Amino acid sequence: MIFDTIVGISTKLGESAVSVVRISGEDSISIADKIFRGKDLKSVQSHSTHYGTIVDGDEMIDEVMVTIFLNPRSFTTEDTVEITCHGGYLIANEIVKLLLINGARLATNGEFTRRAYLNGRIDLTKAESIMDMISAKTRTQLQVATFALKGDIFSLVKDLQDDLLNIIAQIEVNIDYPEYDDAIVITKEIIKPKIEELLAKINTTIKHSSTGKIIREGIKTVIIGRPNVGKSSLLNSLLKEDKAIVTEISGTTRDLIEAELNLSGIILKLIDTAGIRETEDIVEKIGIEKTKKAIEEAALVLLVLDQSQSLTILDKELLDLTKSKPRILIGNKMDLGKIIDIQGESIIPISAKDKVGLELIENEVKKLFIDESLIDNHETILSNTRHISKLEETKKNLEDALQATLELLPVDMIEIDLKNAWHNLGEITGDIASDTLIQTLFSRFCLGK
Ligand SMILES: Nc1nc2c(ncn2[C@@H]2O[C@H](COP(=O)(O)OP(=O)(O)OP(=O)(O)O)[C@@H](O)[C@H]2O)c(=O)[nH]1
Numbered sequence: 001m002i003f004d005t006i007v008g009i010s011t012k013l014g015e016s017a018v019s020v021v022r023i024s025g026e027d028s029i030s031i032a033d034k035i036f037r038g039k040d041l042k043s044v045q046s047h048s049t050h051y052g053t054i055v056d057g058d059e060m061i062d063e064v065m066v067t068i069f070l071n072p073r074s075f076t077t078e079d080t081v082e083i084t085c086h087g088g089y090l091i092a093n094e095i096v097k098l099l100l101i102n103g104a105r106l107a108t109n110g111e112f113t114r115r116a117y118l119n120g121r122i123d124l125t126k127a128e129s130i131m132d133m134i135s136a137k138t139r140t141q142l143q144v145a146t147f148a149l150k151g152d153i154f155s156l157v158k159d160l161q162d163d164l165l166n167i168i169a170q171i172e173v174n175i176d177y178p179e180y181d182d183a184i185v186i187t188k189e190i191i192k193p194k195i196e197e198l199l200a201k202i203n204t205t206i207k208h209s210s211t212g213k214i215i216r217e218g219i220k221t222v223i224i225g226r227p228n229v230g231k232s233s234l235l236n237s238l239l240k241e242d243k244a245i246v247t248e249i250s251g252t253t254r255d256l257i258e259a260e261l262n263l264s265g266i267i268l269k270l271i272d273t274a275g276i277r278e279t280e281d282i283v284e285k286i287g288i289e290k291t292k293k294a295i296e297e298a299a300l301v302l303l304v305l306d307q308s309q310s311l312t313i314l315d316k317e318l319l320d321l322t323k324s325k326p327r328i329l330i331g332n333k334m335d336l337g338k339i340i341d342i343q344g345e346s347i348i349p350i351s352a353k354d355k356v357g358l359e360l361i362e363n364e365v366k367k368l369f370i371d372e373s374l375i376d377n378h379e380t381i382l383s384n385t386r387h388i389s390k391l392e393e394t395k396k397n398l399e400d401a402l403q404a405t406l407e408l409l410p411v412d413m414i415e416i417d418l419k420n421a422w423h424n425l426g427e428i429t430g431d432i433a434s435d436t437l438i439q440t441l442f443s444r445f446c447l448g449k
Pocket residue numbers: 225226227228229230231232233234245246247248249250251252253254273274275276332333334335336350351352353354
């Protein structure tokens with residue numbers, strides 16, 4: 001496909017050694033050449049870098065290095081120029097302005113990557129992985145993001161599509177040559193185990209993806225408990241900073257306090273809450289309402305109890321309120337001894353004040369949410385919600401197909417379900433993708449990428 005020539009700044013503006021301005025499209029070299037002094041860029045080889053200056057008429061703007069990538073050997077597969085200029089807030093913008101005057105257009109978010117996709121250089125999973133790599137905050141997030149870049153997700157989906165095509169082919173043969181009396185019955189008998197096998201593969205991938213999703217997105221975690229049990233102290237100890245105010249006065253925390261914690265590679269999106277109790281204080285009341293909402297929205301509850309005291313009615317209410325949530329019971333103030341008695345559920349003894357026992361919480365979080373063997377064995381894990389939901393739709397199609405093999409439905413009905421499954425898989429890689437999908441997906445990218 002031939003597109004117009006776009007320009008964008010690929011680095012963050014700010015005081016830094018260098019910035020990179022990127023130009024891509026048919027006229028990128030001739031446009032860059034108009035503002036570059038040092039060499040005739042139109043006659044240089046691909047993958048070569050040249051020293052020179054950027055000029056606005058007779059005025060020198062900056063001393064730069066220019067790298068040329070000739071079509072098709074570039075990220076976008078188009079002729080591409082990368083101008084490495086000095087950093088700062090101004091220079092790169094000045095160069096962009098000159099390029100605009102000379103015929104380039106300002107790139108929209110993610111437009112370079114979008115071209116790489118539209119020109120067939122990368123599939124959607126790779127494009128999305130680049131975005132995930134850029135936003136990764138932990139080494140594990142990076143590891144999961146690179147699966148797609150290496151092509152692992154693409155192959156995984158392609159293999160599933162191949163299996164599907166085999167089944168579809170089997171049906172088509174029998175639809176085309178229905179001379180055998182029992183063709184339909186035989187077809188169903190043959191394809192049923194094949195569909196089951198495919199479903200099993202998909203189920204395993206979906207199961208593993210819960211670990212991937214947690215790694216990519218983190219765990220929304222709420223710290224709750226009655227007033228004064230040490231919720232804010234726990235937040236502070238986990239973060240290793242005094243983020244929340246801690247006092248011996250009940251009802252110290254009034255509003256939600258949010259913070260992010262990197263728990264050896266897993267991001268906990270922590271929320272410290274106002275302790276729940278009956279109160280007439282209007283500010284505290286609002287705080288408590290927010291706590292209740294935060295509990296509903298959380299994926300994990302850390303319920304803090306004071307283990308130096310016996311359970312109160314409030315503790316019991318909170319235990320009841322969160323019984324169907326993934327939760328960890330934390331017995332704080334272990335330095336004051338243990339009086340609390342809880343049956344049938346383990347409680348992790350800690351002292352938030354003395355920072356003792358915190359690693360036990362970490363272990364428990366991992367036990368609840370992460371299959372570490374997958375990471376250790378470098379298994380391919382899906383982590384992107386879009387991919388996972390498409391795979392879930394595929395699963396549904398296959399279940400329908402399986403059901404149809406059991407009923408007295410004609411085989412071409414089964415084929416419809418299988419084709420839908422194939423279509424859903426195609427949307428993961430972008431084999432089949434609507435304009436709206438492409439539009440929204442790439443608009444989430446940063447400028448210049
Ligand atoms: N002995 C002991 N005291 C603790 C421990 N953790 C917290 N405290 C004390 O308990 C009191 C309450 O701590 P906070 O962290 O403010 O409790 P909270 O649950 O956030 O209280 P509210 O915000 O009022 O709901 C403070 O005086 C803390 O110093 C602990 O492990 N041992």
